[in-house]
Amino acid sequence: MKSPLREVLSGFVSLLTGMRITLQQFFRKPVTVHYPHQTLPIPKRYRGHVVLLRDPESGQALCIACKACQKACPSDCIAVDGIKREGERRKSVTEFKLDFTKCSLCGSCVEVCPVDALEFSRAYNLASTRREAFHQIDLVRRPGASQQ
Amino acid sequence: MPEPFRLLVYLGGIMAFVGLNAAYLVWVERKAAARFQRRPGPTEVGPAGLLQPLADAIKLLSKQVLVPPEADRLLFRLAPAVVMAPALMCLAVLPFSERLGARDVPLGLVLVFAFGSIHVLALMVAGWASRNKYSIISAARVVSQNVAYEIPLLLVVITVLMMTGTTSLREIVDGQAGAFWHWNLFNLKVNPLMPVTFVIFFICLLAEMNRAPFDMAEAESELVAGAFTEYAGMSFGVFFMAEYANIVVGCALATILFLGGWHSPVGLLPGLGWFLLKLYALIFVVVWVRWTFPRTQFYRLLNLSWKILIPISMFTLVLTSVMMKLF
Numbered sequence: 233m234k235s236p237l238r239e240v241l242s243g244f245v246s247l248l249t250g251m252r253i254t255l256q257q258f259f260r261k262p263v264t265v266h267y268p269h270q271t272l273p274i275p276k277r278y279r280g281h282v283v284l285l286r287d288p289e290s291g292q293a294l295c296i297a298c299k300a301c302q303k304a305c306p307s308d309c310i311a312v313d314g315i316k317r318e319g320e321r322r323k324s325v326t327e328f329k330l331d332f333t334k335c336s337l338c339g340s341c342v343e344v345c346p347v348d349a350l351e352f353s354r355a356y357n358l359a360s361t362r363r364e365a366f367h368q369i370d371l372v373r374r375p376g377a378s379q380q
Numbered sequence: 381m382p383e384p385f386r387l388l389v390y391l392g393g394i395m396a397f398v399g400l401n402a403a404y405l406v407w408v409e410r411k412a413a414a415r416f417q418r419r420p421g422p423t424e425v426g427p428a429g430l431l432q433p434l435a436d437a438i439k440l441l442s443k444q445v446l447v448p449p450e451a452d453r454l455l456f457r458l459a460p461a462v463v464m465a466p467a468l469m470c471l472a473v474l475p476f477s478e479r480l481g482a483r484d485v486p487l488g489l490v491l492v493f494a495f496g497s498i499h500v501l502a503l504m505v506a507g508w509a510s511r512n513k514y515s516i517i518s519a520a521r522v523v524s525q526n527v528a529y530e531i532p533l534l535l536v537v538i539t540v541l542m543m544t545g546t547t548s549l550r551e552i553v554d555g556q557a558g559a560f561w562h563w564n565l566f567n568l569k570v571n572p573l574m575p576v577t578f579v580i581f582f583i584c585l586l587a588e589m590n591r592a593p594f595d596m597a598e599a600e601s602e603l604v605a606g607a608f609t610e611y612a613g614m615s616f617g618v619f620f621m622a623e624y625a626n627i628v629v630g631c632a633l634a635t636i637l638f639l640g641g642w643h644s645p646v647g648l649l650p651g652l653g654w655f656l657l658k659l660y661a662l663i664f665v666v667v668w669v670r671w672t673f674p675r676t677q678f679y680r681l682l683n684l685s686w687k688i689l690i691p692i693s694m695f696t697l698v699l700t701s702v703m704m705k706l707f
């Protein structure tokens with residue numbers, strides 16, 4: 233049992249200690265990243281929705297429409313279609329629809345792709361007022377998606 | 381200057397001072413709170429968020445002032461008007477510098493404390509008239525808290541009063557002229573516990589102003605917004621402004637009683653500058669305290685007053701009288 237006077241004194245000292253600590257924080261730089269004006273760098277392994285990789289010269293998708301990703305997808309959110317063009321040794325993709333409302337970003341499609349034609353994008357600023365914007369993302373006709 | 385004109389100028393000046401302070405202390409508080417928590421605070425409205433108070437005021441003004449159907453209409457509308465009155469009245473007797481001060485009343489100190497208590501009355505009326513359980517709990521808390529803290533506050537004031545021997549605020553300040561060790565805060569010859577007395581005064585001031593960590597009246601996590609729960613639009617805004625106006629009055633009083641008013645330790649600035657500097661330094665401490673300590677429990681608040689502050693302030697009072705008699 234401490235004496236009451238000492239208790240008051242030690243209590244007061246602890247109040248001053250608290251105030252000293254907050255004042256130290258006061259003079260330090262704010263840690264907030266002011267979001268719309270500043271952004272943090274996105275980590276390399278960030279998983280946005282998948283996008284099709286393209287041949288840097290011809291701009292043609294690397295996808296061979298083998299539908300391995302469609303089979304691998306646990307949520308059934310990928311629909312692929314392709315044709316065999318004249319003079320080419322492989323099939324080329326004509327339709328690659330991603331239902332992002334169901335996708336859980338598990339990465340099975342990226343893993344299973346035999347020609348490494350899929351990758352995660354780093355698009356995280358996805359916002360829309362319409363369900364359709366994410367319901368059927370057309371990856372063949374949205375080449376710019378990965379640049380977002 | 382002819383008397384009626386002087387009256388109008390001071391009336392306008394005091395109202396502008398209170399209004400401006402109430403508006404911009406909100407900004408200061410938000411900025412300072414942000415810095416204590418290492419956030420940037422308001423930044424979007426105007427440069428460094430400086431137009432934020434204006435935006436808030438316009439928002440509040442555009443809202444409908446609702447009166448709950450069960451409420452006591454007259455008292456409910458009266459309370460916001462009454463809550464602003466004490467701050468305006470007190471500023472009329474506070475001297476700002478050698479020549480600036482609306483009225484020098486011989487009983488200025490008594491007047492300030494008499495009007496200061498009206499603030500509590502207004503909060504109680506607001507809580508009572510709202511017919512809301514949170515408001516009524518808040519009103520009861522405000523009254524018991526202020527009764528508890530008025531005692532040590534007045535004991536401290538009596539201590540100061542014995543040292544200065546006058547209740548005129550202007551004469552109290554003039555008694556502290558010269559270097560800073562002439563301030564009442566450092567008047568250790570008469571009362572070696574003077575800094576302790578000042579700390580008690582400051583703590584009681586926080587409690588009287590219902591500021592954190594003693595903001596039992598508002599206590600937003602327990603009582604929604606306490607006495608202000610049912611108030612909407614600008615009638616809430618007035619309560620908000622009154623809180624800051626009271627901080628200004630309280631800190632101005634502390635400056636006058638303990639920190640030598642407009643007397644400067646080194647010169648440099650004119651008297652008014654020093655007064656405002658000391659005033660805003662104290663206001664900064666008030667904000668600093670708010671963002672450092674969490675709200676106390678209610679019974680602890682009363683324990684602090686009855687078991688610690690009152691005995692200590694009694695002791696300093698007796699000590700001062702003994703010292704004055706002996707030396």
